[in-house]
Amino acid sequence: MTAMGFDAPGGPEVFRAETLPIPAPGAGECLIRVAYAGVNRPDVIQRMGHYPAPPGASPIPGLEIAGRVVACGDSDAPDMAGKNVCALVSGGGYAEYCLAKIAHCLPVPDAMPLAEAAALPETLFTVWHNVFQRGWACDGETLLVHGGTSGIGTMAIKLAKMFDLAVIVTCGSDEKCAAAIQIGADHAINYRAVDFVEDVKRITHGAGVQLVLDMVSGDYVPRNLACLAQDGRHVTIAVLGGMTAELNMAQIMARRLTLTGSTLRARADEFKALLCDEIASTVWPAVEDGDLRPEMDRIFPLLEVAAAHQRMEAGDHIGKIVLDIAQTKVT
Known part of the structure; x- marks a missing residue:
């Protein structure tokens, strides 16, 4: 062969x-x-x-x-x-x-x-395990996904909408943001043009999201945590932006945040x-x-x-x- x-x-x-x-x-x-x-x-x-x-x-x-x-x-x-x-x-x-x-x-x-x-298979198994099993996604919650037009991102949009989640994604251009909306995302943020943390706060009226699916890691992690609502969950599936992050553990305790992740x-x-x-x-x-x-x-x-x-x-x-x-x- x-x-x-x-x-x-x-x-x-x-x-x-x-x-x-x-x-x-x-x-x-x-x-x-x-x-x-x-x-x-x-x-x-x-x-x-x-x-x-x-x-x-x-x-x-x-x-x-x-x-x-x-x-x-x-x-x-x-x-x-x-x-x-x-x-x-x-x-x-x-x-x-x-x-x-x-x-x-x-x-x-x-x-x-x-x-x-x-x-x-790869994206479906990864998204199902991390968003729904590890991330405990529930109907009516809001999910933030980075890399919204990637294979993982597009599958996360489609699965989340099947199970009645609201979806916010980040993308690197207005064209990709438009594509993500066409695929089914409720909101798409061009992270090169605006601060996604502030835009998430605007979209959620300050409430934050219940779940972040992150493939960037590195300095994105504390910014992701700033996007989370009380009792929010942060799931890491890749470290494209770096393997280490500096976190305020007191904030994690006070807001009862959950940080998890996996490889398949x-x-x-x-x-x-x-x-x-x-x-x-x-x-x-x-x-x-x-x-x-x-x-x-x-x-x-x-x-x-x-x-x-x-x-x-x-x-x-x-x-x-x-x-x-x-x-x-x-x-």
């Missing part, structure tokens, strides 16, 4: 095609002929050398895929052969074939393009299976009905993965970037 790997960390240009053996599924696994693979920020960080694959995972990047199941490792596995699925994987997505845990797969509805299915890739398979089960029962019916679809940006051929990474790093995308793997031709 063809896969896109790299010999040493670096810029997007380090990617190169390689020929690898097709992996064999073990117990609890299935082998998927990949049609499309999602491109995510953790892939970029892995390529830079800062986010190595966990033990036992494929070193090939790619954390979400969609395609057809061609084999299962268990004789007593569900009859999945020939079915289209999307899956959350720990690596290996940038390849023509990829192993996935059966318990981490979701069925792709007949009416759903596989490119859209490949754009769902290294979590136990059993945890991911439970998360997949909850999404299957709670969110997947909306996918099957066509009410929930990812916001799509661009689709690149697998061999143009460097261009896909360049687009993500430039920050010009709105929604998900996806690789077309089924059409890969190696010369």
Whole structure:
């Protein structure tokens, strides 16, 4: 099979095609002929050398895929052969074939393009766990999301609106703010033009938001806390702006704030299976009905993965970037 790997960390240009053996599924696994693979920020960080694959995972990047199941490792596995699925994987997505845990797969509805299915697992699992499980989001609350037009941001908007939350997002341009409103955000703040803390206070009439989903961290954290209402929750899912923050702990105690966060890739398979089960029962019916679809940006051929990474790093995308793997031709 063809896969896109790299010999040493670096810029997007380090990617190169390689020929690898097709992996064999073990117990609890299935082998998927990949049609499309999602491109995510953790892939970029892995390529830079800062986010190595966990033990036992494929070193090939790619954390979400969609395609057809061609084999299962268990004789007593569900009859999945020939079915289209999307899956959350720990690596290996940038390849023509990829192993996935059966318990981490979701069925792709007949009416759903596989490119859209490949754009769902990483953002859907991440947002559901962090906004609704760790962040305890409830109907009628207000959520502040940074990076409102990113893959995570657009999924957070759509899921939050499904469950009757008000959504405020920050974006880096008026054009992206307009796109976020079109996607479903109630308010969009151009953080380059105004102080988002003051604008959140204005929008909420001084009450603040109940929940912040933050992928910036660093000096954003104390500013985020200033946006929170009493008993507010702050959930960190990335540290793009720095790994440390200076906080006033007395303020956190007095206002009863909760700070939490998580990463997904290294979590136990059993945890991911439970998360997949909850999404299957709670969110997947909306996918099957066509009410929930990812916001799509661009689709690149697998061999143009460097261009896909360049687009993500430039920050010009709105929604998900996806690789077309089924059409890969190696010369």
